[in-house]
Amino acid sequence: xxxxxxxxxxxxxxxxxxxxxxxxxxxxxxxxxxxxxxxxxxxxxxxxxxxxxxxxxxxxxxxxxxxxxxxxxxxxxxxxxxxxxxxxxxxxxxxxxxxxxxxxxxxxxxxxxxxxxxxxxxxxxxxxxxxxxxxxxxxxxxxxxxxxxxxxxxxxxxxxxxxxxxxxxxxxxxxxxxxxxxxxxxxxxxxxxxxxxxxxxxxxxxxxxxxxxxxxxxxxxxxxxxxxxxxxxxxxxx
Numbered sequence: 001x002x003x004x005x006x007x008x009x010x011x012x013x014x015x016x017x018x019x020x021x022x023x024x025x026x027x028x029x030x031x032x033x034x035x036x037x038x039x040x041x042x043x044x045x046x047x048x049x050x051x052x053x054x055x056x057x058x059x060x061x062x063x064x065x066x067x068x069x070x071x072x073x074x075x076x077x078x079x080x081x082x083x084x085x086x087x088x089x090x091x092x093x094x095x096x097x098x099x100x101x102x103x104x105x106x107x108x109x110x111x112x113x114x115x116x117x118x119x120x121x122x123x124x125x126x127x128x129x130x131x132x133x134x135x136x137x138x139x140x141x142x143x144x145x146x147x148x149x150x151x152x153x154x155x156x157x158x159x160x161x162x163x164x165x166x167x168x169x170x171x172x173x174x175x176x177x178x179x180x181x182x183x184x185x186x187x188x189x190x191x192x193x194x195x196x197x198x199x200x201x202x203x204x205x206x207x208x209x210x211x212x213x214x215x216x217x218x219x220x221x222x223x224x225x226x227x228x229x230x231x232x233x234x235x236x237x238x
Contacts, residue, residue, distance in 0.1 A: 014171050015067055018145075021161045022075050031070065038066050049073075068147045078154045080124065080144070087124045088113040091131060091154070098140070098156040105134040111202055119204075120215045125180050126187060126204055128154075129238045132177055144175030180238060187238035188212065191231060196223055205234065 019031050037045040046060060050069065060066050072079045078094040080087055088109060095102045102109060107130050115123055132142050141162035144152035152175050157165070166174055173179075186207040190199065198214075199221060205212040211222040212234075227233055 011171060012063075014169065017168060018165065018172070019071075019075075021157060021165050022071075022077075022155055027074070030074070034070060035063075038063065042066070064148065068149060071147070072151075072153060076155070080152045080154060082150045082152075083121055085116050088116060088127060091127060094154060094156060095131070095135075100135060100138070100140065100156070105131070107131065107134060108202070118216055120217055122184070122206075122215055123204070125184070126215075126238065128175075129177065129180060129187075133237075141176075145169075146173040146175065177238075184238060186236055188226075188228070188234040189237050190233070191235050192233045194223065194226070194233065196221060199223070204237075 016032075016035075020028055023031055034045065034049060037048075042060075046066075050073065060069060071077065076094075076097055078087075078090045080090070092102045092109060095105070107127075112123070112127050128142065128144070135142060135156065136159075139159050140156055141159050142154060142156045143162060143165070144154045146152055154175075166176065184206065188205045188207065190201050190203045190205065192201065198219075204215050205223065205226075206215060207213075211224045212226050213222055214220045228236070
């Protein structure tokens, strides 16, 4: 029983530590109060914090459930549901909510939004990578966490906060550049005309053992004879 209590205490401490990085002082106090109320009277707490249109309260059976839904509603985040669309606009909204001007970032938002219609889900990771590169220039990091649901909850924080989160977080799966590099081969952006039908400047290619593959949802093309060293053809982005 003592070991179990120690494990539970460690988990709760880690959850609280994460909240101390993503909430401001007032937000953290509200979270601590909500956590206390949930353990005392979970039904009343859920009724006070969520309305029926937001969640099905019968899905919240554990503190882990409560924690997830509390963060997605009350913290400054973007909750991406796997295989969903609209992530370009949602990332822009998250950036603005952190007092960063998306128009000052070297990203063609309109083009990325158009690509959502005919690109595979991996486009969201490419966009994430582009945002990460741009906001690093001004001292910020963007990262995601998977809390056991079919979502990634994205945050933007100062670099020093992200260092503490990434160094101390053991319970959550952190989605950052190093994680993406572990699941993708090299990703290139086309910067010049390659003379291939249906492939244009600004499209993305994934390098595989037998060539460079487009990332469309259907009718993908394999391209060979690309000079990776020539940035007038392609540039590596991931």
